[in-house]
Amino acid sequence: MLENEVFSCFVFYSVLLVIKMYIIAIITGQVRLRKKAFANPEDAQRHGGVQYYREDPDVERCRRAHRNDMENIFPFLFLGAVYSLIGPSLAVARAHFLVFFLFRVLHTVAYLCVLRAPTRSLAYVVAQVPCVSMAMQVLVAVASYA
Amino acid sequence: MLENEVFSCFVFYSVLLVIKMYIIAIITGQVRLRKKAFANPEDAQRHGGVQYYREDPDVERCRRAHRNDMENIFPFLFLGAVYSLIGPSLAVARAHFLVFFLFRVLHTVAYLCVLRAPTRSLAYVVAQVPCVSMAMQVLVAVASYA
Amino acid sequence: MLENEVFSCFVFYSVLLVIKMYIIAIITGQVRLRKKAFANPEDAQRHGGVQYYREDPDVERCRRAHRNDMENIFPFLFLGAVYSLIGPSLAVARAHFLVFFLFRVLHTVAYLCVLRAPTRSLAYVVAQVPCVSMAMQVLVAVASYA
Numbered sequence: 157m158l159e160n161e162v163f164s165c166f167v168f169y170s171v172l173l174v175i176k177m178y179i180i181a182i183i184t185g186q187v188r189l190r191k192k193a194f195a196n197p198e199d200a201q202r203h204g205g206v207q208y209y210r211e212d213p214d215v216e217r218c219r220r221a222h223r224n225d226m227e228n229i230f231p232f233l234f235l236g237a238v239y240s241l242i243g244p245s246l247a248v249a250r251a252h253f254l255v256f257f258l259f260r261v262l263h264t265v266a267y268l269c270v271l272r273a274p275t276r277s278l279a280y281v282v283a284q285v286p287c288v289s290m291a292m293q294v295l296v297a298v299a300s301y302a
Numbered sequence: 303m304l305e306n307e308v309f310s311c312f313v314f315y316s317v318l319l320v321i322k323m324y325i326i327a328i329i330t331g332q333v334r335l336r337k338k339a340f341a342n343p344e345d346a347q348r349h350g351g352v353q354y355y356r357e358d359p360d361v362e363r364c365r366r367a368h369r370n371d372m373e374n375i376f377p378f379l380f381l382g383a384v385y386s387l388i389g390p391s392l393a394v395a396r397a398h399f400l401v402f403f404l405f406r407v408l409h410t411v412a413y414l415c416v417l418r419a420p421t422r423s424l425a426y427v428v429a430q431v432p433c434v435s436m437a438m439q440v441l442v443a444v445a446s447y448a
Numbered sequence: 449m450l451e452n453e454v455f456s457c458f459v460f461y462s463v464l465l466v467i468k469m470y471i472i473a474i475i476t477g478q479v480r481l482r483k484k485a486f487a488n489p490e491d492a493q494r495h496g497g498v499q500y501y502r503e504d505p506d507v508e509r510c511r512r513a514h515r516n517d518m519e520n521i522f523p524f525l526f527l528g529a530v531y532s533l534i535g536p537s538l539a540v541a542r543a544h545f546l547v548f549f550l551f552r553v554l555h556t557v558a559y560l561c562v563l564r565a566p567t568r569s570l571a572y573v574v575a576q577v578p579c580v581s582m583a584m585q586v587l588v589a590v591a592s593y594a
Contacts, residue, residue, distance in 0.1 A: 158533050164593035167530050171583050171590075174523045178576070181519060195512055202565040220341055226372060226518060227327060231320045233526045234379045238313050241304050273348040284324070291317050298317075301310035366487055372518055373473060377466045380525045384459050387450050419494040430470070437463050444463075447456035 162249040163240035169257040170233055176264060177225050183268065184218040191215060221267035225260070228280070232256055232287055239290040242297040252286035259283035308395040309386035315403040316379055322410060323371050329414065330364040337361060367413035371406070374426070378402055378433055385436040388443040398432035405429035454541040455532035461549040462525055468556060469517050475560065476510040483507060513559035517552070520572070524548055524579055531582040534589040544578035551575035 157163050187193075193212030194200040200209035236253060244252075259282040266276035303309050333339075339358030340346040346355035382399060390398075405428040412422035449455050479485075485504030486492040492501035528545060536544075551574040558568035 158590065161593050164590040167586060168590045168594045170526065171530070171586050174527060175580075175583055177519070177523065178580070196509070196562075196565075196568075198562055198565045199569070217342070222519065226522070227323070227368065230372070230376055230522055231323065234316065235320060238304075238317070270342075270344055273342075273344045276342075277345075288321075288324070291321055294313060294317050298304065298310040298314045301307050302314045363488070373469070373514065376518070376522055377469065380462065381466060384463070416488075416490055419488075419490045422488075423491075434467075434470070437467055440459060440463050444450065444456040444460045447453050448460045 160240060162244060162246055163237070165246065165250050166236040166240045166253055169253040170236060173225075173229050173232070173257060173260060176261065177222065177229060180218060180222045180225065180264065180268075184215060184222065187212070187214050187218055217267065217270075221264055224263070224267070224280070228283065228287070229260060235287055235290045235294065238294050242294060244293070252290060256283050256286045306386060308390060308392055309383070311392065311396050312382040312386050312399055315399040316382060319371075319375050319378070319403060319406060322407065323368065323375060326364060326368045326371065326410065326414075330361060330368065333358070333360050333364055363413065363416075367410055370409070370413070370426070374429065374433070375406060381433055381436045381440065384440050388440060390439070398436060402429050402432045452532060454536060454538055455529070457538065457542050458528040458532045458545055461545045462528060465517075465521050465524070465549060465552060468553065469514065469521060472510060472514045472517065472556065472560075476507060476514065479504070479506050479510055509559065509562075513556055516555070516559070516572070520575065520579070521552060527579055527582045527586065530586050534586060536585070544582060548575050548578045 158167075188195075188199075189203070191212045191214055192204060192208040193210050193215050194203060194208050197206050197209045200206050236256075239252070240249065259279045263276055263279040263283060265271065266279055304313070334341070334345075335349065337358045337360055338350060338354040339356050339361050340349060340354050343352050343355045346352050382402075385398070386395065405425045409422055409425040409429060411417065412425055450459075480487075480491075481495070483504045483506055484496060484500040485502050485507050486495060486500050489498050489501045492498050528548075531544070532541065551571045555568055555571040555575060557563065558571055
């Protein structure tokens with residue numbers, strides 16, 4: 157499958173997005189340590205006392221960014237893979253992947269840096285466009301197998 | 303892989319389920335706007351004031367439906383794909399995919415329309431049956447590679 | 449693809465991890481029933497009254513374990529699959545999969561059994577090592593297609 161250059165292009169941007177999600181997880185942990193706000197009593201105990209078993213708005217913001225990624229990047233990992241199999245042109249396919257990649261990075265930056273609304277929402281909407289496009293093209297390609 | 307008609311059948315129902323998840327995200331956004339309950343202060347600011355940075359039970363219901371989909375539909379995207387590779391008959395495989403698809407749609411309807419318990423829980427359980435069946439068949443097929 | 453023994457080895461551990469996630473979901477449901485703490489008013493109504501529509505720390509712990517699995521095991525299902533396609537040796541690949549599998553199981557046990565910190569965090573970090581290793585190797589393999 158890696159001889160399919162559309163698939164390889166998809167894999168490249170997908171792995172970068174997975175790494176981006178890993179980075180959000182690391183940032184969340186750093187914010188928990190800095191703000192002393194832990195999700196578990198046993199973690200709080202280790203870092204100064206059970207009073208640090210508490211919520212924090214900055215931690216919750218990181219968690220929302222991470223959850224939004226799960227809601228959107230995980231479906232992309234599936235859609236992009238099957239879309240690669242229906243034989244799109246490399247230029248068109250790369251445009252799909254690149255738009256999704258760039259606007260999901262913008263989404264994360266807008267979330268974590270609290271950019272003015274509606275920057276984050278617009279980034280979400282634009283990133284959905286290639287996903288819906290791929291979903292429709294894949295559906296048409298396999299509709300006869302329903 | 304799209305010459306494998308079991309895989310194509312799997313892709314068809316999977317893409318429909320991904321679109322179903324996208325629809326929950328859109329509904330969540332609509333409910334946020336209608337109930338004026340935003341997850342971020344910057345969103346609330348844009349829609350009338352920071353007092354609308356608050357939780358709402360209808361929004362939380364949408365988010366639970368979405369999360370439950372992530373917990374169940376994402377594993378299906380993996381299990382269904384590898385199950386397609388172990389050579390099941392098309393009729394049996396389609397039955398697996400169709401049961402999962404129909405009962406996950408019912409699960410979402412039961413969640414968002416607040417159908418009487420235990421409709422939603424039963425839909426969840428029935429949809430798990432083909433998943434567990436696929437998991438077991440795949441495990442048997444690859445057990446020698448452990 | 450199942451003639452690729454690295455891929456089959458990956459599938460074996462992946463399916464076990466998906467089953468592990470299903471088990472967390474079952475445990476969550478059992479804890480909800482035992483502690484009488486339901487996420488939906490209609491569920492609470494069915495199990496004794498709307499006063500049981502409430503949060504519970506043991507239920508929340510199960511949900512955090514499940515969410516952490518989604519954040520980490522779902523990316524593995526993608527990374528492991530594409531890593532299998534770049535032709536690693538079976539011994540090295542199996543080591544990657546096995547380390548991830550064992551430390552994610554330890555992560556779940558540490559979470560649900562409240563093992564002393566930092567057991568759970570260490571299990572998370574060790575399980576990330578093969579993931580980052582696979583991500584880097586895959587990126588190098590497909591970088592020319594960016």
